[in-house]
Amino acid sequence: MTLLRTPTALLGFTILVVLALIALLAPLLFPADPLAIAGPALLRPFQDASLPLGTDRLGRDVLAELVHGARTSLLVGLAAAATSIIVGSVVGTLAGFIGGIVDEVLMRITDAFQTVPGFLLALAFVSVVGPSLPVVVLAIALSAWTGPARVARAEVLSIRERDYVAGARAIGMHPLKIAFREVLPNALPPVLALSSVIVAAAVLTEAALSFLGLGDPNRITWGGMIAEGRAVLRSAPYLSIIPGIALVVTVLGVYLAGEGVVEASAARKVRA
Amino acid sequence: MPLLEVSGLSKRYRRGDTLVSAVDDVSFTIAAAETLALVGPSGSGKSTIARLVTRLIEPDAGTILFEGTDLRGLKPSALRAMRGRLQIVFQNPLAALNPRATVGRVIDDPLKIHTGFSRGERRSRVASLLERVRLDPALASRPIHEISGGQRQRVAIARALASSPTLIVLDEAVSALDVSVRAEILQLLKRIQRETRVAYLFITHDLGVVRAAADRVAILDGGKIVESGIATEVVSNPQSAIGKALVAAAPRLPRG
Ligand SMILES: Nc1ncnc2c1ncn2[C@@H]1O[C@H](COP(=O)(O)OP(=O)(O)OP(=O)(O)O)[C@@H](O)[C@H]1O
Numbered sequence: 338m339t340l341l342r343t344p345t346a347l348l349g350f351t352i353l354v355v356l357a358l359i360a361l362l363a364p365l366l367f368p369a370d371p372l373a374i375a376g377p378a379l380l381r382p383f384q385d386a387s388l389p390l391g392t393d394r395l396g397r398d399v400l401a402e403l404v405h406g407a408r409t410s411l412l413v414g415l416a417a418a419a420t421s422i423i424v425g426s427v428v429g430t431l432a433g434f435i436g437g438i439v440d441e442v443l444m445r446i447t448d449a450f451q452t453v454p455g456f457l458l459a460l461a462f463v464s465v466v467g468p469s470l471p472v473v474v475l476a477i478a479l480s481a482w483t484g485p486a487r488v489a490r491a492e493v494l495s496i497r498e499r500d501y502v503a504g505a506r507a508i509g510m511h512p513l514k515i516a517f518r519e520v521l522p523n524a525l526p527p528v529l530a531l532s533s534v535i536v537a538a539a540v541l542t543e544a545a546l547s548f549l550g551l552g553d554p555n556r557i558t559w560g561g562m563i564a565e566g567r568a569v570l571r572s573a574p575y576l577s578i579i580p581g582i583a584l585v586v587t588v589l590g591v592y593l594a595g596e597g598v599v600e601a602s603a604a605r606k607v608r609a
Numbered sequence: 610m611p612l613l614e615v616s617g618l619s620k621r622y623r624r625g626d627t628l629v630s631a632v633d634d635v636s637f638t639i640a641a642a643e644t645l646a647l648v649g650p651s652g653s654g655k656s657t658i659a660r661l662v663t664r665l666i667e668p669d670a671g672t673i674l675f676e677g678t679d680l681r682g683l684k685p686s687a688l689r690a691m692r693g694r695l696q697i698v699f700q701n702p703l704a705a706l707n708p709r710a711t712v713g714r715v716i717d718d719p720l721k722i723h724t725g726f727s728r729g730e731r732r733s734r735v736a737s738l739l740e741r742v743r744l745d746p747a748l749a750s751r752p753i754h755e756i757s758g759g760q761r762q763r764v765a766i767a768r769a770l771a772s773s774p775t776l777i778v779l780d781e782a783v784s785a786l787d788v789s790v791r792a793e794i795l796q797l798l799k800r801i802q803r804e805t806r807v808a809y810l811f812i813t814h815d816l817g818v819v820r821a822a823a824d825r826v827a828i829l830d831g832g833k834i835v836e837s838g839i840a841t842e843v844v845s846n847p848q849s850a851i852g853k854a855l856v857a858a859a860p861r862l863p864r865g
């Protein structure tokens with residue numbers, strides 16, 4: 338498979354597959370409540386075989402927390418990226434295809450969202466609406482949709498001049514159907530190429546929100562774990578370092594896999 | 610009343626700061642069941658006329674009466690409904706169809722829009738339309754990007770025929786086909802014309818095709834019609850300089 342030909346892409350996909358398995362199997366691997374006390378407080382890693390990564394300040398199993406935290410990170414990352422790409426593609430397609438005043442208005446709105454720093458926007462949104470998983474997803478998507486919108490619009494502007502779009506008009510197809518069935522699917526590849534960057538950024542934003550105490554309070558998150566560990570940063574730095582490493586590995590995996598996909602599709606284009 | 614009546618049609622394109630006239634005060638008519646050939650050198654405005662007549666681009670001046678209705682006065686929904694009876698086959702078969710769509714969908718779309726047929730009826734219509742243009746009905750499940758230019762052109766013709774139009778604009782529709790398939794498709798178009806009384810605006814640079822397929826011909830040069838008349842007469846005895854040049858340049862044109 339061309340997708341896995343480069344070692345970096347292979348590494349990226351391996352990381353993602355392992356993470357996905359961990360996230361999916363978390364309830365089976367650690368059926369007990371990860372928030373329950375599992376042993377003595379502040380047990381260091383690699384001391385006790387039943388608690389391989391040690392315990393936190395309250396004596397909770399760090400490995401169990403980490404595995405359950407993977408669910409939240411991946412779920413939020415993927416959901417926020419999917420929302421951004423769907424919203425961005427629809428807005429970009431409408432702007433590029435209809436043109437004129439609609440394009441003008443939609444692109445001004447896109448500008449406005451792009452000017453405000455994404456993290457501030459997310460912070461403000463969660464503070465106002467209150468933290469829960471869907472709100473965190475929406476908060477991240479609120480700024481992340483502008484990239485896909487711009488790319489989709491640029492692509493649609495070139496595609497709408499092609500003969501087959503005139504052909505669709507010539508058979509009397511409704512303009513909205515032309516936009517979303519004939520034009521949008523052909524505009525998608527460069528938009529989807531953004532997804533790895535968006536997922537990676539979303540995972541980081543979610544962690545940052547949780548770090549500030551604005552994540553879903555009923556879920557374990559890596560950002561929340563880092564925040565907890567901060568209180569004992571000097572005496573037990575592993576409590577912050579372990580979820581930090583998980584975060585870095587996830588973002589790296591997403592990024593490398595994304596690069597692999599882009600490279601593979603570029604190679605396919607050259608051969609075609 | 611002619612099927613199509615075009616008068617004073619003009620179109621200029623903006624190129625940089627200047628306006629270039631592509632079509633200049635062109636008038637012609639086409640009757641039902643008639644074939645009017647439009648011939649002219651490259652850049653003379655043939656494709657622009659094709660797009661103006663099918664209302665894909667806006668004219669700067671002129672009127673287009675189709676079946677007695679002014680196409681410029683129609684509401685969008687009325688125009689879409691009317692498009693089933695006024696079809697076009699584009700010049701470049703590689704660009705004219707959505708590369709991602711399947712052959713079946715491309716032909717099914719006009720059936721869906723303009724007929725009340727059920728899904729099953731449409732499926733058998735698609736198969737018979739493919740057979741009509743000498744393609745294997747099994748091709749219906751293939752995506753457009755997998756089939757050849759000649760096959761795409763025939764799919765485009767099948768698509769244009771699907772909604773039972775009264776006029777089809779054929780912009781170099783057979784030029785991309787090899788000689789034997791071209792002859793076959795020309796015969797097919799003639800047969801369909803006898804059966805359904807469809808009219809053709811037949812755009813070509815091949816005077817052999819004009820003689821074989823057209824009733825009347827109009828010669829275009831620099832966006833203007835410089836000569837028009839009965840196809841056989843114009844081809845055998847052109848009056849305009851450009852007409853003479855086209856006849857002289859035509860290969861293997863039978864004398865007589
Ligand atoms: N979209 C456009 N923008 C600017 N100029 C155009 C455009 N389309 C056509 N033209 C110009 O208008 C003139 C007529 O072009 P048109 O395509 O109608 O010619 P044609 O007779 O179909 O030529 P060919 O035989 O090469 O297909 C040409 O000078 C062309 O460069």
Ligand SMILES: [Mg+2]
Nearest residue numbers: 655656657700
């Ligand atoms: Mg042309």
